[in-house]
Amino acid sequence: MTMMTGAEIVIRCLQEEKVEYVFGYPGGAVLHIYDALFKQDQVKHVLVRHEQAAVHAADGLARSSNRVGVALVTSGPGATNAVTGIATAYMDSIPVVVISGQVPNDYIGQDAFQECDTVGITRPCVKHNFLVNDVHKLALTLKKAFYIANSGRPGPVVVDIPKDVTAAKCKFEYPEAIQMRSYNPVVKGHLGQIRKAVHLLLEARRPMIYTGGGVILANGAEQLTRLTRRLGFPITNTLMGLGAYPATDPQFLGMPGMHGTVEANLAMQHCDVLLAIGARFDDRVIGNPDNFASIPRKIIHVDIDPSSISKRVKVDIPIVGNVPDVLEEMLRLLDAGNAAPDAQALAAWWKEIDAWRAKQCMKYARKKNVIMPQYVIEKLYEVTAGKAIVTSDVGQHQMWAAQYYKFDEPRRWINSGGLGTMGVGLPYAMGAALQHPETPVVCVTGEGSIQMCIQELSTAKQFRLPIKIINLNNRYLGMVRQWQEMFYGSRYSESYMDSLPDFVKLAEAYGHVGIRVERPEDVEPALRKAFIDHKDDLVFIDFITDQKANVFPMVAAGKGLADMILTEDL
Amino acid sequence: MRHIISILLENEAGALSRVAGLFSARAYNIETLTVAPTEDVSLSRLTIVTTGTDAVIEQITKQLNKLIDVIKVVDLSEAAHIERELMLIKVRATGKDREELKRLADIFRGHIIDVTESTYVIELTASGSKLDSFIQAIDAGLILETVRTGVCGIGRGERILKV
Numbered sequence: 001m002t003m004m005t006g007a008e009i010v011i012r013c014l015q016e017e018k019v020e021y022v023f024g025y026p027g028g029a030v031l032h033i034y035d036a037l038f039k040q041d042q043v044k045h046v047l048v049r050h051e052q053a054a055v056h057a058a059d060g061l062a063r064s065s066n067r068v069g070v071a072l073v074t075s076g077p078g079a080t081n082a083v084t085g086i087a088t089a090y091m092d093s094i095p096v097v098v099i100s101g102q103v104p105n106d107y108i109g110q111d112a113f114q115e116c117d118t119v120g121i122t123r124p125c126v127k128h129n130f131l132v133n134d135v136h137k138l139a140l141t142l143k144k145a146f147y148i149a150n151s152g153r154p155g156p157v158v159v160d161i162p163k164d165v166t167a168a169k170c171k172f173e174y175p176e177a178i179q180m181r182s183y184n185p186v187v188k189g190h191l192g193q194i195r196k197a198v199h200l201l202l203e204a205r206r207p208m209i210y211t212g213g214g215v216i217l218a219n220g221a222e223q224l225t226r227l228t229r230r231l232g233f234p235i236t237n238t239l240m241g242l243g244a245y246p247a248t249d250p251q252f253l254g255m256p257g258m259h260g261t262v263e264a265n266l267a268m269q270h271c272d273v274l275l276a277i278g279a280r281f282d283d284r285v286i287g288n289p290d291n292f293a294s295i296p297r298k299i300i301h302v303d304i305d306p307s308s309i310s311k312r313v314k315v316d317i318p319i320v321g322n323v324p325d326v327l328e329e330m331l332r333l334l335d336a337g338n339a340a341p342d343a344q345a346l347a348a349w350w351k352e353i354d355a356w357r358a359k360q361c362m363k364y365a366r367k368k369n370v371i372m373p374q375y376v377i378e379k380l381y382e383v384t385a386g387k388a389i390v391t392s393d394v395g396q397h398q399m400w401a402a403q404y405y406k407f408d409e410p411r412r413w414i415n416s417g418g419l420g421t422m423g424v425g426l427p428y429a430m431g432a433a434l435q436h437p438e439t440p441v442v443c444v445t446g447e448g449s450i451q452m453c454i455q456e457l458s459t460a461k462q463f464r465l466p467i468k469i470i471n472l473n474n475r476y477l478g479m480v481r482q483w484q485e486m487f488y489g490s491r492y493s494e495s496y497m498d499s500l501p502d503f504v505k506l507a508e509a510y511g512h513v514g515i516r517v518e519r520p521e522d523v524e525p526a527l528r529k530a531f532i533d534h535k536d537d538l539v540f541i542d543f544i545t546d547q548k549a550n551v552f553p554m555v556a557a558g559k560g561l562a563d564m565i566l567t568e569d570l
Numbered sequence: 571m572r573h574i575i576s577i578l579l580e581n582e583a584g585a586l587s588r589v590a591g592l593f594s595a596r597a598y599n600i601e602t603l604t605v606a607p608t609e610d611v612s613l614s615r616l617t618i619v620t621t622g623t624d625a626v627i628e629q630i631t632k633q634l635n636k637l638i639d640v641i642k643v644v645d646l647s648e649a650a651h652i653e654r655e656l657m658l659i660k661v662r663a664t665g666k667d668r669e670e671l672k673r674l675a676d677i678f679r680g681h682i683i684d685v686t687e688s689t690y691v692i693e694l695t696a697s698g699s700k701l702d703s704f705i706q707a708i709d710a711g712l713i714l715e716t717v718r719t720g721v722c723g724i725g726r727g728e729r730i731l732k733v
Contacts, residue, residue, distance in 0.1 A: 119584060124595050128638040131583065148638060181733060182580055182641040307632035310625070 006135045006166035007032035010099065013142040014043045016174045019070050021046055021061060021434050023054040027074025028114060029101025032166035046434065046463060049455035051078050053427040055085020055156075056453070059094050060424075060431030063414045064389055066219060068150050069096040069431065075103055076114030079160075080121065084421060086156045087125035091418025092240060093217060095154035097145050098122075104164040105133055118160045127155030135168040140175065147178050152185025153305040154217055185304065189321025189329060197300045197317045198333045200273055204298075205345035206352075207233045208271035210256065212285075213240030213417065214278015214303060220323035221245070221410040224277065227327050230334060231341055233275075234353055236264040238285050240417040241278065243407035248386075253353065254362075257285040258555050259399045263356040265553070265561045269295060270352075277302045278323050281312040282418075283557075289313055291560030302326050361553050361566055362403060371520050373397065373472045373545045377404035380442065380470060383527040388412070388440040388468075391428035393449030394420045396478035397470075399551040401444040423452030426469070430456060433465040440468065440531060447473040447497050447542075457510040460538050468530050469540045471503060474547045482550045486565075507540035518544045572601070573627050574646040574653055574723045576731055577616040577634060581607050585639040589616060592637065598622065598630050602655070602698070602720030613641070613733065617722045619698070641733055650726040656693070657701045658683075659708075660715040663690040667712060678704050689714065697721075 058069030254261030429443040480495040504514030530539035601619040684691035
């Protein structure tokens, strides 16, 4: 066996893990690693313009595929810049491995140049992290990092490597598989519990299925679709779960929660049996937990993470397990028992739901001379035939994209749901575009969010990423403005966006195509131009939209789900 | 409700701060925390005394189990168990107080392990509440220093926490 340096071992481990792209930024503590990277061409490096974007791009790659995203940053500021990316991935349980350089072992604790306690700083926002102080532990630690990141409930893992470790040599051995006595994620659900759940589902008179990001992460969309169709029950997907069930299917009620549909929220509230899968009863989804719990209903909760169960809402039948396995088992039991739900009760329930649906809560008033942001998303959906991968930033545009773009497949909708990180949209699109060169990738953003990682226009140019940026430019931090209008007497404190750049010129300065659209009739032609004429270019379309458009329906923070504000209420 | 949670964890650098950090990040209480390696030096045993509703305690045990370095978690207070805490207490011991303090230490089955002309150090091992009673039994003006290890505990009989 040949001797290898720590740096060579790092790269070799990435090759063993079949890592295609590493997003990173070089610096003193990782120079040995960059040198090893230079000497091979299997692992491709994407040079970002800011470490935050490296982690977001790795995260976006992971969300759009079923792979672990990898970022490589230097010590000190490299690592601290990466923290927002790590925390974003952590909140949405995304498998990412972040390799950070550290000052040499004997400098640690000496306040050395570009030293920081990376393991300490990242501890609360990682699934796990390691400081590798010995080259002999390096390969095994990286193996563990990939295994931990992508098993059980996924999450980011940081591996901090002192510079001297990357220079030291040892024999390379990479284990095929790994066993950890302290980490054994449960896979198979408890059969007795699944049986009880199926029994309860068949007895339900007003059933509802509610699924979250866990179904997407576990690749359970296919099983979920079969089960939902088999039962004929209504279903809602959370912001993180969109695409797990086809949005164009009549059984789909839209998104639930703060900006969910009337039919999804009322069905969540008034159902008698709720089947929750890979979802965590988040405050933005169920509103006030006491109000939610005040209506009696039986809850079945399927999740890989026991700590998600009965955390905010007490459940009746907990099932800890891998989503596709549990759903397969449910389907098997249904088939074996040849059982079906009560058709009459179900028909009556659907009648009730259809009455809620008839309110058409997503209707909005078009304006003749002003572009409505919802309209842009509707047209985007049409022009891309619903086939694009859509990333978003955070704010009103994120909600409109989630509401008006119909996702029929998983891993097409990529956004920061948990941490709500502005600035993720463009780096997410970079990760997705690299992983899916044949699929159109769209970043729906606003003039506030896009400026938080705008420097990545440069990266996108270097790697020829034909992302389409849909900038819904209302000259306001729209979601902040909406809350100020509704809850702060229209005192728009610091929510306006002044001194905006000319986004067309900005895009052009980076070598891209820029288009400004100011009239409703120009929306569709501009989109066609971007997606057809400029298929292979990055196109930045700056849509000058209605300044006062708000996201509806809305459940105010702390209110119950049935307490929705609809457009006409204002 | 007061609970004594016993944890077996990997004896790795930073493992303790993962546990302590979890409690502060999720706003759980820590009354006492003790940790030391076991007979197997690759393992540490950590005991935490905490308070909370049943739902909070359930979350605490689940969140602890989620930490990668944690191997096993047991709520000792769920069943028969023994708890002990060690206290060293330095007291002003002059005049007639010397005899009185000696007698009190004997009653509580403590030992005087350091004697000077003006002070005693008393060592006392008992349950946390018994240590509290001892402190209350002494004239507060005589106490110079107290140092307590925090509670450690073990299940009775065949209730064994092992890998």
